[in-house]
Amino acid sequence: MNKEKWIEEILQVTRQVKQAEVNPYLATRVAAALEKQPGTAVAGRLPMKWVYLSAAAMILLVALNVMAWSRPLPQKQSTGIQSVMQEYGWSNNSVYSANF
Amino acid sequence: MLNFENDPHAFRAFITAHQGRVYNAILNRVQDVKDAEEITQDVFIDVFRRPEAFRGEAAVGTWLYRIAMNKCVDHLRKKIRRNKWSINGLWKLSEKEDEPAAGDFFHPGIAAENREKASILFKAMKQLPEKQHTAWMLSEMDDRSYKEIGEIMQLTVSSVESLLFRARQNLKKILSGMYPGEL
Numbered sequence: 001m002n003k004e005k006w007i008e009e010i011l012q013v014t015r016q017v018k019q020a021e022v023n024p025y026l027a028t029r030v031a032a033a034l035e036k037q038p039g040t041a042v043a044g045r046l047p048m049k050w051v052y053l054s055a056a057a058m059i060l061l062v063a064l065n066v067m068a069w070s071r072p073l074p075q076k077q078s079t080g081i082q083s084v085m086q087e088y089g090w091s092n093n094s095v096y097s098a099n100f
Numbered sequence: 101m102l103n104f105e106n107d108p109h110a111f112r113a114f115i116t117a118h119q120g121r122v123y124n125a126i127l128n129r130v131q132d133v134k135d136a137e138e139i140t141q142d143v144f145i146d147v148f149r150r151p152e153a154f155r156g157e158a159a160v161g162t163w164l165y166r167i168a169m170n171k172c173v174d175h176l177r178k179k180i181r182r183n184k185w186s187i188n189g190l191w192k193l194s195e196k197e198d199e200p201a202a203g204d205f206f207h208p209g210i211a212a213e214n215r216e217k218a219s220i221l222f223k224a225m226k227q228l229p230e231k232q233h234t235a236w237m238l239s240e241m242d243d244r245s246y247k248e249i250g251e252i253m254q255l256t257v258s259s260v261e262s263l264l265f266r267a268r269q270n271l272k273k274i275l276s277g278m279y280p281g282e283l
Contacts, residue, residue, distance in 0.1 A: 007275045010224075011268075013217045014240040018209035022123045023137055027115040030144045031108065037145075 102151035102160070115144050118161065121242075122168050124209070128241045129172040129234065131205040131222055139171050146171075158251045165244075165252045169234055176230075224274040232267035239264055 023029070104111035122143055127136035146167055147154075154163050210218045225233055234253060238244040239260075244252070246260045253260070 003276060003279050006279055007272055010217050010221050010275055011271065013210070013214055013221050016210065016214055017128070017207060017218070017241055018211075019120060019124050020127055020133075020208040022119045022140070026119050026123075026137070026140060026144075027112045030115060030141050030148070031112070033141060033145055034148055 102147070102154050104148055104151065111148060114147075118164055119144075121161065122164050125165060125238070125242055126168050126172055127207070128237045129169065130175060131207075131226070133208065135175060139168065139175055142171055143168050162248060162251045165238075166254070169238075169252060173230060173234070220275070220278060224271055224278060227274050228267055228270055232263055232270060235260055235263040236267040236271070 102114075104114065119140065123136060123140045126139045126143075127133065130136055130139065143164065147164070154160065158166075205219065205222045206215055207218055207222070225236065228236065231253065235249055238249045238252060239246075246257045246264075249255075249260045250257050255263070
């Protein structure tokens with residue numbers, strides 16, 4: 001068989017292609033995939049106002065935490081021990097070396 | 101306007117009406133039964149999710165074909181990228197980049213006596229540039245008119261004619277290189 005004839009025969013094959021059978025469960029598979037994919041299911045059920053409210057609550061919590069951490073801690077007044085030391089005339093912590 | 105949100109029966113009927121042509125077009129384009137099933141599924145999921153994308157400018161079938169062909173092109177590009185960066189792909193860097201690595205494809209709609217010839221043709225078609233491949237497939241295997249192909253590919257009729265002419269010339273050239281010699 002010469003080259004031109006062979007090429008034409010190969011090109012003619014496209015005319016002999018029949019429709020292939022589709023998976024009979026395609027529609028069921030599409031429905032299952034739509035059920036399974038979270039994007040559709042959650043967006044369909046959860047009202048957007050709750051999404052915005054939750055986001056606002058989270059932002060508020062983070063802001064409060066940042067504020068609490070950035071504020072300097074107040075000085076502790078340890079008046080109890082200091083007043084006892086003053087009463088006994090101790091100026092430092094040399095309690096063990098004191099003569100009674 | 102299409103909307104299947106509250107009518108699962110209508111959506112099922114829509115799938116049944118269009119699945120055959122959509123699946124076959126995808127199968128002819130990607131040349132892989134499993135991939136074709138997955139892409140067909142994705143096409144209908146897209147239709148369900150974004151029915152507003154159909155604006156009634158063309159027939160529903162044409163719009164479905166457009167989604168399907170775009171998905172095929174995306175799929176084939178991803179496949180090429182995957183193959184290129186796979187261990188096997190790294191050894192084949194010298195091969196043509198626009199040719200996804202795959203074995204012989206046996207189309208389920210082709211009679212046994214034509215399988216060998218069809219396999220040669222599908223191999224040759226894979227070597228065509230993307231647009232030529234799509235246009236050739238839609239015209240020769242799917243029997244679409246030039247006008248329909250133009251609507252699907254968003255081209256003018258004269259561009260389609262020229263694409264098909266170049267596709268035929270290129271296919272002849274590729275097949276000429278695959279000629280096994282006098283039998």
